[in-house]
Amino acid sequence: MTKVTMTVNGKAVSKEVSGNTLMTEFLRDELRLTGTHVGCDTSQCGACVIHVDGKNVKACTMFAAEAHGAEVTTIEGMANADGSLSVLQQAFQDHHGLQCGFCTPGMVMTAAKLLEENPKPSEHEIRDYLEGNICRCTGYHNIVKAILAASGQDVSGIAAE
Amino acid sequence: MYSFEIETPTSLADALSALGQDEAQALGGGQTLIPSLKARLASPAVLVSLAKIDEIKGITAGDGTVTIGGGTTHAAVAAGVAGSYPALAALAGNIGDPAVRNRGTIGGSLANNDPAACYPAAVLASGATIVTNTREIAADDYFQGMFTTALEEGEIVTAVTFPIPEKAAYLKFEQPASRFALVGVFVAKYPDGVRVAVTGASESGVFRWTEAEAALSADFSVAALDGLSLPAEGMMGDLHGSGAYRAHLVAVMTKRAVTAAG
CATH class of the missing domain: 3.30.390.50 (CO dehydrogenase flavoprotein, C-terminal domain)
Structure with missing residues (x-):
């Protein structure tokens, strides 16, 4: 067993975990933060994307021990301080950027990083950045639209959903 | 996954001593090794993460060369050599996806030597030199077939030096x-x-x-x-x-x- 200590969504947490505990297991089973989803568990689908020390990573392909000392943000930490939805989350709702919703946490976490790195991405840049996030409902169109809208760009020219 | 202990040393010396244990294996960014562990294709007793070793990270420009620490992520390479070696930056920036590029490392990729990985092509075409904790290996001697390299047991890729092409x-x-x-x-x-x-x-x-x-x-x-x-x-x-x-x-x-x- 290894003791790991980290900050998750602004809160210090400390747990004893076995060496092979994945970040997804740590968040979901130990901390009960079940917003981080496990889709493929092979780092293809991106439903488990979280931020570790400011970088978007796939929580299914990282051990909890590797995040010792890190600042971690999960989908549960993305809303505004008063509990209202962030601009990006609100855009997903407004533009119906989801169908079944399973991939949504990962989409939001990835999109948040994209907008940090590139505040006004083109549609192509958004689709390219979402390469590691799979929506099995194939609802990409409105996801892309939501991200464009969240970046403050006009989405009226985007084909109707 | 089988069970194993994990260690996260912060110096190369500590990592090498940890790797001296029975059935120990190095863990780079884990983007290949962790899925392999899940598939039970590897069963180390101890996994030694190299992710917290700052001395094997980073990019330094030399005289007509660029040297990249083995623990440098694909994302850091893509950003760090964009000016000095744009073709290598473009390659690094198109490996996997953004989240994978934030974990996967050049040293990990080269140690694994997947027959469809991108980095081996850059290293071999550049006639780069692979630097390990014990020696320097020319690219022409390093790659020895699918998933096979000149690395010895417990040897770590600490850096790669690329001569910059015209x-x-x-x-x-x-x-x-x-x-x-x-x-x-x-x-x-x-x-x-x-x-x-x-x-x-x-x-x-x-x-x-x-x-x-x-x-x-x-x-x-x-x-x-x-x-x-x-x-x-x-x-x-x-x-x-x-x-x-x-x-x-x-x-x-x-x-x-x-x-x-x-």
């Missing part, structure tokens, strides 16, 4: 589902000649296409490659493409790489 480009024909290279070709032009390295195609892993190198060294143009082809024998064949298809793609992608290199 012109270079990497062109990857992506397998549409995995986005791994179905065929990837890296062409690099140096004052003393052109090197062409091919990944994704051969059953023996990354290799140099010496016929194309000779033709391009004499005349760095797409026309110089006219009529050159590789045999299908020895090429990987699977549901994504036959050996003959891959052999054909190598010639096509080499031409495209020459065009892109300009």
Whole structure:
């Protein structure tokens, strides 16, 4: 067993975990933060994307021990301080950027990083950045639209959903 | 996964001593090794993470060279060599996806030597030098077939030094589902000649296409490659493409790489 200590969504947490505990297991089973989803568990689908020390990573392909000392943000930490939805989350709702919703946490976490790195991405840049996030409902169109809208760009020219 | 202990040393010396334990294995960014552990294809007793060792991270410019620490992530390489070696930056920035690029490292990729990985093509085409904790290995001696390298047990890739070419480009024909290279070709032009390295195609892993190198060294143009082809024998064949298809793609992608290199 290894003791790991980290900050998750602004809160210090400390747990004893076995060496092979994945970040997804740590968040979901130990901390009960079940917003981080496990889709493929092979780092293809991106439903488990979280931020570790400011970088978007796939929580299914990282051990909890590797995040010792890190600042971690999960989908549960993305809303505004008063509990209202962030601009990006609100855009997903407004533009119906989801169908079944399973991939949504990962989409939001990835999109948040994209907008940090590139505040006004083109549609192509958004689709390219979402390469590691799979929506099995194939609802990409409105996801892309939501991200464009969240970046403050006009989405009226985007084909109707 | 089988159970194992994990250690996260912060110095190379501590990592090497941890790797001296029975059944210990190094963990780079884990983007290949963790899925392999899940599939129970590896069963180390101790996993030694290299992710917190700052001394094997970072990029330093030399005299006509660039040296990249083995623990440097693909994302950091893509950003860090954009000015000094744009073709290498473009390659690094197109491995996997953004989240994978934030974890995966150049040293991990080279130690694994996946036959469809991108970095081996850059290293071999650049005639780069792989620096480990014990020695320096020339790229031509380093790659020894699929998933096989000159690395000894417990040896760690601490850095890679790339001579910067006059012109270079990497062109990857992506397998549409995995986005791994179905065929990837890296062409690099140096004052003393052109090197062409091919990944994704051969059953023996990354290799140099010496016929194309000779033709391009004499005349760095797409026309110089006219009529050159590789045999299908020895090429990987699977549901994504036959050996003959891959052999054909190598010639096509080499031409495209020459065009892109300009």
